[in-house]
Amino acid sequence: MHQPPAARRSPALDAVIVGSGPNGLAAAVTLARAGLSVEVLEAQETVGGGARTLNLGLAADRPGASALLHDVCSAVHPMALASPFLLDFDLASRGVELAVPELSYAQPLDDEPAALAWRDLDRTTAGLGADGPAWKRFFEPFADHIEEIVWLSLGDKRSLPAALRSPAALARSTQFMARLFQQGTPAWNLPLRTEPARALFAGVASHAIGTLPSPATAAAAMLLATLAHGAGWPIPVGGSQAITDALAADLAAHGGTIRTGVLIETAADLPPARSYLLDTSAGTAARIWDASLPATARAGLTRFGHGDAAAKVDFVLSGPVPWRDPELTAAGTLHLGGTREQMVAAEAEVTSGRLPERPVVLVSDPTVADPSREVAGLRPLWTYAHVPAGCPVDVTEHITAQIERFAPGFRDVIVDSACVPASEMSEHNENYAGGDIAAGTVSLYRMVARPRLTWDPYSLGIPGVYLCSAATPPGPGVHGMNGWFAAQRALRHVFGLPVPSLAPGR
Numbered sequence: 413m414h415q416p417p418a419a420r421r422s423p424a425l426d427a428v429i430v431g432s433g434p435n436g437l438a439a440a441v442t443l444a445r446a447g448l449s450v451e452v453l454e455a456q457e458t459v460g461g462g463a464r465t466l467n468l469g470l471a472a473d474r475p476g477a478s479a480l481l482h483d484v485c486s487a488v489h490p491m492a493l494a495s496p497f498l499l500d501f502d503l504a505s506r507g508v509e510l511a512v513p514e515l516s517y518a519q520p521l522d523d524e525p526a527a528l529a530w531r532d533l534d535r536t537t538a539g540l541g542a543d544g545p546a547w548k549r550f551f552e553p554f555a556d557h558i559e560e561i562v563w564l565s566l567g568d569k570r571s572l573p574a575a576l577r578s579p580a581a582l583a584r585s586t587q588f589m590a591r592l593f594q595q596g597t598p599a600w601n602l603p604l605r606t607e608p609a610r611a612l613f614a615g616v617a618s619h620a621i622g623t624l625p626s627p628a629t630a631a632a633a634m635l636l637a638t639l640a641h642g643a644g645w646p647i648p649v650g651g652s653q654a655i656t657d658a659l660a661a662d663l664a665a666h667g668g669t670i671r672t673g674v675l676i677e678t679a680a681d682l683p684p685a686r687s688y689l690l691d692t693s694a695g696t697a698a699r700i701w702d703a704s705l706p707a708t709a710r711a712g713l714t715r716f717g718h719g720d721a722a723a724k725v726d727f728v729l730s731g732p733v734p735w736r737d738p739e740l741t742a743a744g745t746l747h748l749g750g751t752r753e754q755m756v757a758a759e760a761e762v763t764s765g766r767l768p769e770r771p772v773v774l775v776s777d778p779t780v781a782d783p784s785r786e787v788a789g790l791r792p793l794w795t796y797a798h799v800p801a802g803c804p805v806d807v808t809e810h811i812t813a814q815i816e817r818f819a820p821g822f823r824d825v826i827v828d829s830a831c832v833p834a835s836e837m838s839e840h841n842e843n844y845a846g847g848d849i850a851a852g853t854v855s856l857y858r859m860v861a862r863p864r865l866t867w868d869p870y871s872l873g874i875p876g877v878y879l880c881s882a883a884t885p886p887g888p889g890v891h892g893m894n895g896w897f898a899a900q901r902a903l904r905h906v907f908g909l910p911v912p913s914l915a916p917g918r
């Protein structure tokens with residue numbers, strides 16, 4: 413049998429996973445549960461990649477500050493209650509408490525009340541006035557059939573999942589795609605006539621950083637807004653690390669190990685194994701396997717480009733954000749950018765390489781859902797701004813001003829803050845080169861041809877070697893689907909084993 417180069421040194425391990433992000437751990441758990449010996453190698457000193465919660469040493473002179481926790485990347489987890497991988501894994505029965513705010517997300521506006529997306533679709537409809545019925549007509553068919561929409565969005569783009577096989581499901585999927593394509597073009601203004609509803613949709617679309625509107629931003633909006641009116645947008649109690657810790661504990665329970673502080677630069681750094689799964693960027697995968705890769709695969713990996721970026725600011729506050737609209741104190745997540753037109757203009761500046769004066773800013777206040785995050789009167793606030801790729805600017809003032817715009821007096825509750833500019837994002841996670849938190853361009857084409865156009869996007873073209881990160885379908889987010897799909901292929905092709913159950917206690 414043809415084997416990966418490192419395996420020729422008599423493998424002691426069945427599988428080595430490079431990277432301990434949610435996808436690396438999803439792959440590791442799946443393989444370990446199939447009875448294989450698995451080792452995860454992680455460059456950083458802590459486990460979890462984009463799902464880590466750390467004390468950042470902020471407000472160090474304040475009593476209790478050493479217990480303050482910040483989500484260094486992801487904070488809000490619509491996929492935790494929707495991803496087929498995480499649903500099978502069953503976070504709740506493993507003690508992960510997912511606190512779900514009643515107000516999923518909100519869009520503050522300058523001269524009128526904020527637009528609010530409640531979990532309750534009828535409450536949302538009531539608040540959106542003239543556009544309420546249109547919002548309801550738009551999302552109701554999908555909010556009532558979450559499983560289908562999730563499989564449509566989080567599938568491997570290569571197979572037709574069981575949830576989509578009935579004629580009714582196929583009809584709904586067609587309707588979903590038709591709306592998605594409409595919302596990805598200038599025709600996105602057609603169904604919604606008033607500013608609050610239009611801005612609310614633009615805000616949720618901005619989870620995909622890039623031109624508004626575009627098919628990629630529309631896809632993000634359609635999935636996330638549908639989930640907001642379904643299971644909601646949960647915040648794990650204690651932070652995103654709770655998801656990582658549950659995956660790592662299951663791996664350990666099935667004999668898997670994790671070694672941290674191990675940066676893999678070339679294939680020679682890898683221990684012998686029968687299979688390798690890389691939770692890395694496409695570029696890193698190309699660098700590691702280099703000359704062993706078939707030329708077409710290497711060209712495809714190196715051609716996979718990066719998208720625009722995020723610059724993160726973590727704040728410590730002495731109290732809640734003093735939002736002008738009191739309804740906003742219930743929001744777990746807020747999208748700041750003002751009107752639809754203002755957000756379109758800000759994102760256009762970013763795509764043309766300029767840092768806008770008022771960038772689009774995402775905010776999560778975890779204490780709203782999880783009061784345990786407040787320590788001795790101090791609370792963390794998670795924010796990031798959209799910026800051009802590789803932007804070296806400290807955006808603390810940009811974000812502070814954008815929040816102050818909708819929350820006069822915000823500056824008075826700031827105790828401390830720390831910024832990670834886009835240019836430095838890769839220092840704490842190599843996958844986010846230049847601040848691209850999606851680990852590669854997000855477009856409709858790049859959701860299918862991710863990272864390259866081939867029938868098996870997980871295969872790196874070397875038998876037994878797979879890419880399993882967000883640089884593969886279905887793309888970014890903490891859902892574990894990429895890792896799960898890649899592990900299923902390794903099980904089938906390398907080991908001839910069936911896919912194991914993920915159920916707790918098995």
Ligand SMILES: Cc1cc2nc3c(=O)[nH]c(=O)nc-3n(C[C@H](O)[C@H](O)[C@H](O)COP(=O)(O)OP(=O)(O)OC[C@H]3O[C@@H](n4cnc5c(N)ncnc54)[C@H](O)[C@@H]3O)c2cc1C
Nearest residue numbers: 431433434435455461462485486487488676882888889890
């Ligand atoms: C600021 C920010 C906010 C986000 N917010 C959200 C959110 O609220 N909700 C959400 O669902 N998603 C969010 N995301 C996206 C989400 O975190 C990622 O899509 C997700 O973590 C991708 O998982 P992954 O396993 O593919 O890769 P990652 O989580 O990026 O993990 C990759 C791991 O591989 C390691 N690694 C890489 N190269 C090597 C190497 N050569 N050797 C050894 N180790 C290596 C890295 O150190 C890292 O630990 C956010 C991301 C960022 C950065």
